[in-house]
Every structure is written in structure tokens, then in C-alpha cells.
Amino acid sequence: MTERTTAADPAAPNTTKTLKVALLGAGNVGSQVARILLEDADALQARTGARLELSGIAVRNIDAPREVELPRELFTTDASALVRGADIVIELMGGLEPARTLILEAIEHGATVVSGNKALLAADGPSLYEKADAAGVQLSYEAAVAGAIPILRPIRDSLAGDKITRVLGIVNGTTNYILDQMDTTGAQFEDALADAQRLGYAEADPTADVEGHDAAAKAAILASLSFHTRFALENVHCQGISSVTAADIAAAKDAGFVIKLLAIAEKLTLVSDDGVESEAVSVRVHPTLLPREHPLAAVHGAFNAVFIEAENAGELMFYGRGAGGTPTASAVLGDVVSAARRMVLGGPGRTETTTGHVPAVGIEAVSTRYYIGVDAADQPGVLSKIAAVFTDHGVSIETMRQTVHQNGGASSAELRFVTHEASEAALAATVEAIKGLDVINSVTSVLRVEGV
Amino acid sequence: MTERTTAADPAAPNTTKTLKVALLGAGNVGSQVARILLEDADALQARTGARLELSGIAVRNIDAPREVELPRELFTTDASALVRGADIVIELMGGLEPARTLILEAIEHGATVVSGNKALLAADGPSLYEKADAAGVQLSYEAAVAGAIPILRPIRDSLAGDKITRVLGIVNGTTNYILDQMDTTGAQFEDALADAQRLGYAEADPTADVEGHDAAAKAAILASLSFHTRFALENVHCQGISSVTAADIAAAKDAGFVIKLLAIAEKLTLVSDDGVESEAVSVRVHPTLLPREHPLAAVHGAFNAVFIEAENAGELMFYGRGAGGTPTASAVLGDVVSAARRMVLGGPGRTETTTGHVPAVGIEAVSTRYYIGVDAADQPGVLSKIAAVFTDHGVSIETMRQTVHQNGGASSAELRFVTHEASEAALAATVEAIKGLDVINSVTSVLRVEGV
Numbered sequence: 001m002t003e004r005t006t007a008a009d010p011a012a013p014n015t016t017k018t019l020k021v022a023l024l025g026a027g028n029v030g031s032q033v034a035r036i037l038l039e040d041a042d043a044l045q046a047r048t049g050a051r052l053e054l055s056g057i058a059v060r061n062i063d064a065p066r067e068v069e070l071p072r073e074l075f076t077t078d079a080s081a082l083v084r085g086a087d088i089v090i091e092l093m094g095g096l097e098p099a100r101t102l103i104l105e106a107i108e109h110g111a112t113v114v115s116g117n118k119a120l121l122a123a124d125g126p127s128l129y130e131k132a133d134a135a136g137v138q139l140s141y142e143a144a145v146a147g148a149i150p151i152l153r154p155i156r157d158s159l160a161g162d163k164i165t166r167v168l169g170i171v172n173g174t175t176n177y178i179l180d181q182m183d184t185t186g187a188q189f190e191d192a193l194a195d196a197q198r199l200g201y202a203e204a205d206p207t208a209d210v211e212g213h214d215a216a217a218k219a220a221i222l223a224s225l226s227f228h229t230r231f232a233l234e235n236v237h238c239q240g241i242s243s244v245t246a247a248d249i250a251a252a253k254d255a256g257f258v259i260k261l262l263a264i265a266e267k268l269t270l271v272s273d274d275g276v277e278s279e280a281v282s283v284r285v286h287p288t289l290l291p292r293e294h295p296l297a298a299v300h301g302a303f304n305a306v307f308i309e310a311e312n313a314g315e316l317m318f319y320g321r322g323a324g325g326t327p328t329a330s331a332v333l334g335d336v337v338s339a340a341r342r343m344v345l346g347g348p349g350r351t352e353t354t355t356g357h358v359p360a361v362g363i364e365a366v367s368t369r370y371y372i373g374v375d376a377a378d379q380p381g382v383l384s385k386i387a388a389v390f391t392d393h394g395v396s397i398e399t400m401r402q403t404v405h406q407n408g409g410a411s412s413a414e415l416r417f418v419t420h421e422a423s424e425a426a427l428a429a430t431v432e433a434i435k436g437l438d439v440i441n442s443v444t445s446v447l448r449v450e451g452v
Numbered sequence: 453m454t455e456r457t458t459a460a461d462p463a464a465p466n467t468t469k470t471l472k473v474a475l476l477g478a479g480n481v482g483s484q485v486a487r488i489l490l491e492d493a494d495a496l497q498a499r500t501g502a503r504l505e506l507s508g509i510a511v512r513n514i515d516a517p518r519e520v521e522l523p524r525e526l527f528t529t530d531a532s533a534l535v536r537g538a539d540i541v542i543e544l545m546g547g548l549e550p551a552r553t554l555i556l557e558a559i560e561h562g563a564t565v566v567s568g569n570k571a572l573l574a575a576d577g578p579s580l581y582e583k584a585d586a587a588g589v590q591l592s593y594e595a596a597v598a599g600a601i602p603i604l605r606p607i608r609d610s611l612a613g614d615k616i617t618r619v620l621g622i623v624n625g626t627t628n629y630i631l632d633q634m635d636t637t638g639a640q641f642e643d644a645l646a647d648a649q650r651l652g653y654a655e656a657d658p659t660a661d662v663e664g665h666d667a668a669a670k671a672a673i674l675a676s677l678s679f680h681t682r683f684a685l686e687n688v689h690c691q692g693i694s695s696v697t698a699a700d701i702a703a704a705k706d707a708g709f710v711i712k713l714l715a716i717a718e719k720l721t722l723v724s725d726d727g728v729e730s731e732a733v734s735v736r737v738h739p740t741l742l743p744r745e746h747p748l749a750a751v752h753g754a755f756n757a758v759f760i761e762a763e764n765a766g767e768l769m770f771y772g773r774g775a776g777g778t779p780t781a782s783a784v785l786g787d788v789v790s791a792a793r794r795m796v797l798g799g800p801g802r803t804e805t806t807t808g809h810v811p812a813v814g815i816e817a818v819s820t821r822y823y824i825g826v827d828a829a830d831q832p833g834v835l836s837k838i839a840a841v842f843t844d845h846g847v848s849i850e851t852m853r854q855t856v857h858q859n860g861g862a863s864s865a866e867l868r869f870v871t872h873e874a875s876e877a878a879l880a881a882t883v884e885a886i887k888g889l890d891v892i893n894s895v896t897s898v899l900r901v902e903g904v
Contacts, residue, residue, distance in 0.1 A: 032764070036613070036764065040613075040615075043615070044613060046680075047612050047613070047680075048612075142610060148764070148765035148766060148768065149768060150606040150609075150610030150611065150768070153605070153606065153609060153610050154602040154605065154606055154610075157602075157605060157609075157786060157789075157790050158594060158602030158605050158606075158783070158786040159602065159782070159786060160499050160500075160785075160786055160789035160790065160793075161488065161492075161496060161499070161782065161784075161785025161786050161787075161788055161789040162782040162785060162786070163492075163495070228498075228499075295750065295771060298747065298750040310782060312484070312488065312600070312778045312779060312781055312782035312785070313600035313772060313773065313779050313782035313783070314600060314772065314773045314776075314778070314779045314782075315771075315772060315773065316600065316601060316602070316770075316771065316772035316773075317769070317770075317771035317772065318768075318769075318770055318771075319747060319768065319769035319770075319771065320765065320766065320767060320768035320769065321765065321766045321767065321768075324766075326764045326766070327764060327765050327766050329764055330611070330613065330614040330762060330764035330765035330766075331610070331765070332613075333612075333613025333614060333764070334609060334610040334611060334612055334613050334614070335613075336613055337609075337612035337613040338609050338612065341612075
């Protein structure tokens with residue numbers, strides 16, 4: 001951390017550099033970024049030593065209704081012309097095109113690019129970073145992961161002298177709100193989702209959130225930075241929360257766990273058949289049981305948090321608002337101020353990070369503890385039959401709980417197991433074999449356990 | 453956040469710059485920094501593009517026992533000679549002298565300085581920063597506040613486009629461990645302190661920790677960065693935890709609060725007698741009641757966390773290990789890598805931050821809610837007498853709880869009040885007046901309440 005005095009002297013305005021800032025997109029976040037650039041111009045000048053002049057806002061429809069009233073003369077539909085005249089381009093359009101083409105145009109013209117477009121960065125980040133490098137311009141994107149929370153810069157700068165071993169992130173506010181509601185009120189998924197939609201925490205089509213796609217894009221970005229390697233969306237194993245039931249949540253609660261949708265990136269040591277060790281990284285998103293005393297378990301509502309384990313630093317957590325126009329605008333402005341400071345100082349625009357070559361591995365290479373719920377006949381010998389299946393597959397049981405339910409005349413037994421660490425393959429084979437037992441009605445849930 | 457490829461090419465070692473790193477001090481943190489510099493030299497070269505060569509370790513006594521075995525030839529008692537030959541000087545000696553003189557020597561010779569010396573920075577920071585500026589060298593000190601937690605850099609960079617309004621920090625692990633023990637086990641302060649001493653969380657002379665002096669130094673540093681103004685130790689109102697009793701903790705718990713020692717820096721709007729508004733900052737350390745659902749309430753044991761409120765970002769929290777050799781070394785190395793990257797790139801060594809001129813105000817300017825415990829006679833009319841005193845002084849009661857204790861034949865009433873916001877002056881006058889009532893045995897506690 002560096003702290004300095006004596007920036008641009010406000011008493012000598014003629015010497016103050018002006019940086020033209022082009023804004024692409026005036027949605028939820030974009031309109032707040034525009035507001036802050038206009039309202040806080042003096043404070044931003046004091047922080048950077050430069051006048052940040054909002055030169056224009058490119059939108060598809062100038063007359064669309066917006067949350068913030070902004071000077072009409074700033075709006076344009078010619079994004080390309082705006083980009084060509086800018087020193088700093090802020091891309092907040094979302095989606096792959098025309099965002100990608102406009103970012104490439106900005107890079108070509110030597111403009112610094114600040115983006116919050118997680119979808120584009122997860123899909124195409126590596127090629128964009130390379131083009132920015134080749135052109136010697138900066139590309140920054142703090143707002144793309146966990147909204148207002150400063151997480152990418154600390155990973156890249158503050159932890160640069162350390163080795164990150166694991167990242168566990170609650171990076172999607174919609175799913176955290178839904179799971180938190182289910183945990184607090186006992187609601188079913190559908191009711192909690194409807195509630196989230198009514199409150200504006202979930203979209204009319206909630207697929208990208210509840211199926212984990214949004215979290216997967218953020219997982220790819222977090223993994224790339226944490227392990228100095230490029231991970232793309234196809235490297236991320238992804239499972240959403242739509243199949244998590246109120247019964248799963250209740251059973252987890254009863255056993256001292258909470259269920260969270262986590263974006264996980266972790267370093268693994270693989271051992272080949274001939275005993276050679278190599279490193280690999282697993283990047284995945286799935287509903288996860290966490291002990292209720294884990295710091296991430298206390299992240300409620302639509303808040304986000306990223307929990308990091310590093311060799312020297314130990315455990316760190318970063319907590320804050322993961323979405324919302326104004327909070328996310330704060331992260332965008334942080335990138336803009338950093339870029340402007342560097343431009344004022346006239347130093348080189350590049351900050352190097354050597355890229356490693358740790359391969360991404362599929363979910364089948366991951367060993368975790370598992371939580372398995374089974375609905376079985378209530379008769380003698382059931383537990384021993386199931387236990388034998390676990391033993392046959394080399395999966396060791398850590399805890400078991402049994403509850404007997406009376407359904408009219410019949411009764412059934414609900415068995416809930418937490419295993420010791422087991423591989424995906426061993427677990428899948430175990431679950432298949434349990435399903436084949438004649439005393440089993442169904443396997444009601446299979447969830448991973450982390451943080452213990 | 454910026455991400456780049458193509459750093460120093462490891463296949464072309466002849467082009468690799470070597471940076472000489474001088475280490476001052478080989479205690480708890482220093483010896484771990486030396487170990488990491490030696491063990492992880494290749495990884496650090498990959499991150500920075502430079503070879504970081506540990507050129508020597510200055511200590512008072514070369515033969516003193518150390519936690520980590522380090523090459524004997526690196527040690528020297530001539531710190532001054534070591535500093536004069538270095539590109540980067542890491543000062544981890546602690547204390548005011550000779551640390552100050554050596555840092556000034558490093559600045560004079562154009563070396564980048566990384567320090568973890570909170571006492572020196574709180575006492576003398578402003579003059580050190582100015583000298584570093586004048587010489588055009590960097591001075592960074594992430595390790596000085598909250599150990600491994602990246603907090604200073606996010607405040608300075610990531611939140612540079614936002615306006616921080618309040619910082620609440622658990623920045624002393626010893627006191628957090630003691631208060632957490634008291635909260636969990638019901639122990640008295642003395643017993644929890646003895647426990648902390650036995651486990652190595654508290655020193656034989658615990659004064660600096662339990663009286664809040666360590667937290668006050670960190671509060672001054674946090675306030676300076678958050679409000680772009682220089683605050684020194686004498687601007688910090690400081691109250692420790694040695695007078696917090698098991699009864700206070702129990703009463704707070706009963707009312708849904710937890711007691712934490714907080715370092716607080718907050719922006720206030722003062723209104724003069726003729727109605728003119730002006731901004732000021734209060735910097736203070738005191739035991740504080742926090743609602744148990746506040747994110748800081750979940751910070752247990754010797755962990756640290758800093759909770760930040762910013763105009764746009766909203767609420768943020770940074771959590772991690774606040775002490776310990778290896779975790780703190782991680783923060784030191786983060787500063788070293790950042791400094792080395794900048795030196796490799798050859799850009800200017802300065803990163804500007806205009807300094808504002810928000811005055812520091814004393815505790816008397818602060819309005820907070822208060823928790824007041826009173827031991828009174830158990831007789832009719834007591835509550836109305838006390839309530840009248842509050843009313844007379846313009847202090848409004850939010851909640852009151854009364855418990856009657858039987859002591860043999862006699863009985864006494866314990867009354868616990870939480871007030872609405874009141875000024876320090878009004879509260880002090882109220883407490884004095886309550887003490888003067890004939891029905892009062894004693895005022896057992898007066899504590900501030902935050903986070904509601």
C-alpha cells in the first residue's frame with residue numbers, strides 16, 4: 001500500500017490534464033456511473049490529478065426510460081465514433097456483441113478499457129487480454145465479479161507474493177437470497193424464487209442465476225486470476241440450485257450445515273499411475289453444505305462474499321454487495337480512477353502477470369465429502385445393507401442419522417449420511433449401487449460438503 | 453483490476469533485472485519474510501519480472517534464537533550499510549528508533565520502503581510520507597494494519613472513486629480473543645486474559661493491547677487513508693477493555709448485543725451556532741455494543757475484520773488473520789511484489805493522493821447510542837426518578853430492562869438502558885445526575901452502541 005501527497009495542484013488548472021471518458025451502456029450500473037462522473041467530478045479530479053470528462057454515453061435507444069436523469073446531449077447511438085475519441089472506455093452494455101467489437105476498437109485506438117461484462121470476459125477474456133497486451137493498453141474489470149467488493153485487485157496485487165490454494169465464493173445474490181429464505185423460513189425453492197422475483201432480486205427468466213451460469217462465469221474469472229492461468233467457461237463444472245428442496249435444507253440445518261451455491265476454484269495435486277505428482281485446478285459451481293460456523297455461512301440475503309485460502313495469509317474473506325447499480329458503479333469508478341492515475345503519471349500502461357500453465361481438471365478429479373439422503377424401507381437390516389455398499393466402493397461414512405416417518409399405515413426411514421472425502425467416481429458408483437438395493441425407495445439428495 | 457500476460461521471459465535470464473532487498477529485523481514476521489523470499493524466489497520472479505535477491509538481514513544480535521533457520525552469512529549488525537546498498541528496504545524492527553532513522557536513510561538513497569511498523573507510522577507517518585514524496589520513492593505498509601488482510605490497498609485504490617463515510621475495525625486480535633472468550637464462556641476479564649497469555653495471544657505485559665493503544669495506532673492509519681487527511685495518534689480517543697466485566701457481557705448478550713473493541717473512523721457533519729455546516733472526522737477506539745447479527749459480530753477468536761461504509765459501494769467487510777508471522781509476511785510480500793513490478797516497468801515511483809483537510813474532532817463531538825447499566829434500590833418510584841433525569845438532559849431512552857436481585861434479606865434492582873443517539877456531553881451530564889440520586893447504588897457500565 002502506497003500513500004502520497006502533492007497531486008495535481010488545483011490552483012493551477014491550466015496544467016490539469018483532461019481525460020475523455022466514453023460510456024457504453026446506460027442501464028442500471030451505467031446510469032449510476034454517469035451520475036457519479038458528473039456529480040463528483042471535483043473529487044475525482046482531486047484523486048487522479050486529471051479532469052475526467054464524460055464525453056458521451058452510447059445507447060441503443062436515446063429515449064428509453066432511465067433511472068437517473070442525465071443531460072440529453074451526452075447520448076449517442078454511434079458507439080464506434082465515441083470509442084474512437086476516448087482515452088478511457090467504460091463498457092457496461094453486457095452481452096457478447098457489440099461489446100466485444102467495441103472493446104477491440106478501443107484497444108486498437110490505445111484507450112484504456114474498464115468493463116463489467118462477466119459474460120464476455122468469461123467467454124473471450126484470454127483473447128481480449130492478449131490483444132490489450134499487444135497494444136500496451138490496460139483492461140480492468142473489478143465490477144465483473146462480486147459487484148462492489150474489491151476482490152480482483154486484492155487477488156492480483158495484495159496476494160501477489162502469496163500462493164492461493166482455494167477460493168470459495170458466494171458470487172450470485174439471487175441464489176443466495178433464495179437459499180437464505182429457504183433456510184430461514186423453510187420455504188420451498190419455487191416459493192422463495194417467486195418472493196425473490198417480487199422483490200426484484202430475481203429476473204422474470206431466472207435461468208442464468210438459478211442454474212449457476214452467472215456464478216460459473218465469475219468462477220472462471222476468479223480462477224484465472226487466482227491461479228495465473230486462463231480458464232474459460234467450458235472448464236467450469238456447473239450445477240444450479242433448482243433441485244435443492246426444503247427437505248435438503250432442513251436436513252442440512254439439523255446436521256449443523258447451511259446450503260450455499262458456491263463458486264469454487266481449488267488447486268489439486270494429481271498423482272499419475274506411475275506416482276508422478278502434478279498440479280491441476282478444479283473450477284466448479286454447485287450447491288454446497290457448509291458448517292454453520294464457517295464465515296460464509298453468515299452471508300445473508302443478496303450479499304456476496306469471497307473466501308480465500310492462501311499458503312501464507314491463511315483464511316481471508318471479502319464481503320459486500322454483489323449487485324445493484326450504485327454499488328457496482330463504485331467498483332467501475334475504482335478501476336477508472338486507477339487507470340486515470342496511471343495515465344496522469346505517464347508511466348507504462350502495463351502491469352505484468354506471468355501466466356502459468358496449470359491445467360483445468362473436470363469434476364471427476366475432485367475429492368470432497370458428500371452428503372447423501374436416502375429414503376428406505378423401515379425394516380431391520382437396511383442400514384447394514386447400505387453400509388456394505390459404501391464399504392464395497394471404498395467410501396467411508398463419517399456420520400449417519402436416521403429418522404422414521406409414519407405415512408398412514410406404512411412407515412419409511414430417512415437416512416442421511418455424511419462421508420469422508422471420496423472421489424466423484426467412487427461416489428457416483430456408490431449412489432448407483434444404493435439405488436439398486438431392494439430396500440431403497442429413492443436417493444433423495446447428493447450434495448458436496450466444503451469448509452470442514 | 454488489470455490482468456496482463458507476457459512478463460519477463462524466464463528463458464532469457466540475462467535480461468532479468470535483479471533487485472536487492474534489505475530486511476531490517478528477523479523477528480516473528482521478518483524471519484518468515486526471509487524464508488519466503490528464499491524459498492519462493494522463482495515464483496516471485498515470475499510475478500514481478502525481477503530477481504528479488506535478499507541481500508542481507510540486519511539484526512541486533514546475530515546469535516539470537518529464531519523461528520526459522522536462515523543462512524548465517526545473510527545476517528549483519530550494520531543496518532545502515534545494508535540499507536545504502538538496497539533497491540527495496542523492508543523494515544520490520546518495530547519501535548520508533550532506529551527504524552525511523554533507517555527508513556529516512558533508505559528514502560535518501562532512493563530505495564523503495566515497505567514497513568509493517570504501525571507505531572512509527574501512527575506517530576510519524578505524515579513526515580515520513582512527505583519525505584518519501586519529496587524524494588520520489590514509494591513507502592507502503594499494508595502489514596501495519598490487520599496483518600494479512602488486504603485493507604489499505606483496497607481503501608486507497610478500489611474505493612478511490614467512492615466516498616467512505618465510516619470504518620469500524622476489529623484490528624486487535626488479543627482483545628478480540630479475550631472478549632470472544634468472555635462472551636462464549638462467561639469468564640471474567642482477568643481469567644480470559646490469563647488464558648490468552650497462556651495461548652500466546654497476549655503478551656506478558658498486555659497493556660498496549662488491552663488498553664487499546666495498538667488499535668489506536670491502526671485507527672489513525674485507517675482514518676488517514678479513508679478520509680485523505682493526516683491523523684496522528686493524538687487525534688484518537690482511546691479506551692481499552694480492562695474495565696469490561698462479565699456482567700456487562702452477559703447483559704449485552706441478553707439484549708442481543710456482543711461487545712467488541714472497535715477502531716472507529718467516521719465522517720461527521722458539524723453545524724456551527726450560526727447554522728453553517730462543516731465536515732469533520734472522529735477517530736476513536738472503545739468497547740462497543742454491536743447487534744449480534746452485524747457481520748463484525750461473527751468475527752471470533754484472534755481474527756481481525758474491517759467493516760467499511762461507502763456512499764456508493766454500501767457495506768463492505770474484509771476479514772482475516774490480523775497477526776502471526778506467516779500471515780503478516782504475506783502482506784509484506786504483497787507490497788514488495790507491487791513495488792518490484794513498478795520498478796521493473798520503469799515508470800514513476802509515485803502514486804498520488806491529494807490530501808484533504810478534514811479536521812479531526814474529539815469524542816465530545818460524537819453522538820452515539822449508549823448502553824447504561826445501573827444498580828439501584830428495589831423500591832417503588834426508582835424507574836420514574838431515573839427516567840426524569842434522562843428527560844431533563846434531553847436523552848431519550850429506547851429500551852429498558854429491569855432485573856431484581858435478592859442478596860440475602862435485601863434486594864436490589866439492576867436497570868439497563870439503551871438510549872437513542874445522544875451527545876457525549878449530554879450523556880456525561882445524565883450519568884453524573886443519575887449517580888446523585890439517593891435511590892442509586894452505582895452506575896455499573898456506560899458503553900457506546902454502534903451498527904444499528
